Amino acid sequence: MSCLLLLAVPAGGAPAVGSPVLPPELRSLWPDGVVVRRGARSTVAGHRTPPSVLDEVARHADTAAQRVSGVLGTSVRPLVVVPASAREAADLAGVARLDGLAAVADGGRVIVVPEAYAMLNLTGKSVVLTHELTHVAAGTDGVPPWLREGFADYVGYRDAGLPVPVAAAELAAEVRAGRLQKALPGPEAFAVDGRDPGRLARAYQEAWLACRFLADRFGERTLVRLYRDARTAGVDRALAPLGLSVATLTARWRAYVRHQFA
Ligand SMILES: [Zn+2]
Incomplete structure (x- = not known):
């Protein structure tokens, strides 16, 4: 024994x-x-x-x-x-x-x-x-990857005192080079297979800024409520009271990301 x-x-x-x-x-x-x-x-x-x-x-x-x-x-x-x-x-x-x-x-x-x-x-x-x-x-059940990881990074960075271009250095470089994803990051962007660590880092940063945008624009309590609603009712229904769809959120997120690194 x-x-x-x-x-x-x-x-x-x-x-x-x-x-x-x-x-x-x-x-x-x-x-x-x-x-x-x-x-x-x-x-x-x-x-x-x-x-x-x-x-x-x-x-x-x-x-x-x-x-x-x-x-x-x-x-x-x-x-x-x-x-x-x-x-x-x-x-x-x-x-x-x-x-x-x-x-x-x-x-x-x-x-x-x-x-x-x-x-x-x-x-x-x-x-x-x-x-x-x-x-x-x-x-995390029922939540799309961008919201799951973005929300966790929103809370993670909230009191960390790091400027956005520092915390999201990989994404900042990408945007300054004139590149920005057309869609919020999906499951493939978060794959932990070691093949593209830069893409993995940027996926987290993209997701973080989507949630940071929601908190900046609608308030932190709304972001928390949206997360809980997305878990029970799905992200489309959780976004609807804000007058957003995933498509319109994506467009506003892209503008917000560009603005962060302008
Ligand atoms: Zn995570």
């Missing part, structure tokens, strides 16, 4: 081995041991990851929870899993690969892709965790 090591460690406190307060799904994550750290709102479970790294993730997850709660108006208590490698992260998420992603939302939890996450600066880490936590808290 393999040995299961469980350490529930309040940030800065003493370890409590085998704490009964651990969620059951954390106890069986890895047979050779799970280290759990807790932030003010978050729980972080790591595999072969230094506790200091897990504490940093917990701090960012706490900030992310605050930001997501602020937009959605609901209480958010993140569960973040930090595997030992991208391979382990992909296995946990049940996908073939996670190239280019620093974290993914998987059911009710956020899975960090440790190699890519470690390359981000502090702002990037907060943005990524806020983005994924938005997926977890708001749900």
Whole structure:
């Protein structure tokens, strides 16, 4: 029988081995041991990851929870899993690969892709965790990719303090070179196959600016309502009260994007 090591460690406190307060799904994550750290709102479970790294993730997850709660108006208590490698992260998420992603939302939890996450600066880490936590808290079923990813980036970048041309550098370069997609990004633009990382980056930025346009023009509460309506009634019916169709939104989004980089 393999040995299961469980350490529930309040940030800065003493370890409590085998704490009964651990969620059951954390106890069986890895047979050779799970280290759990807790932030003010978050729980972080790591595999072969230094506790200091897990504490940093917990701090960012706490900030992310605050930001997501602020937009959605609901209480958010993140569960973040930090595997030992991208391979382990992909296995946990049940996908073939996670190239280019620093974290993914998987059911009710956020899975960090440790190699890519470690390359981000502090702002990037907060943005990524806020983005994924938005997926977890708001749900994604029935929402088209541009709205799903754009909404998560809207919440992710909302308080990050980054100018649009900096946060959307790849799209800025494309637009300044006279190119801009004629349609909002579809599923193929978000394919994580490692073939065209530039296109993948621009797809997120295009989606982000579509949601940012909606928030700028109609208000953040309207954007949140539109997202919820799109989940239950579909995006066409969610846009209708704003006097928009996907086609008219696309035209206004293109003008908004051009204006951002003029
Ligand atoms: Zn996403």
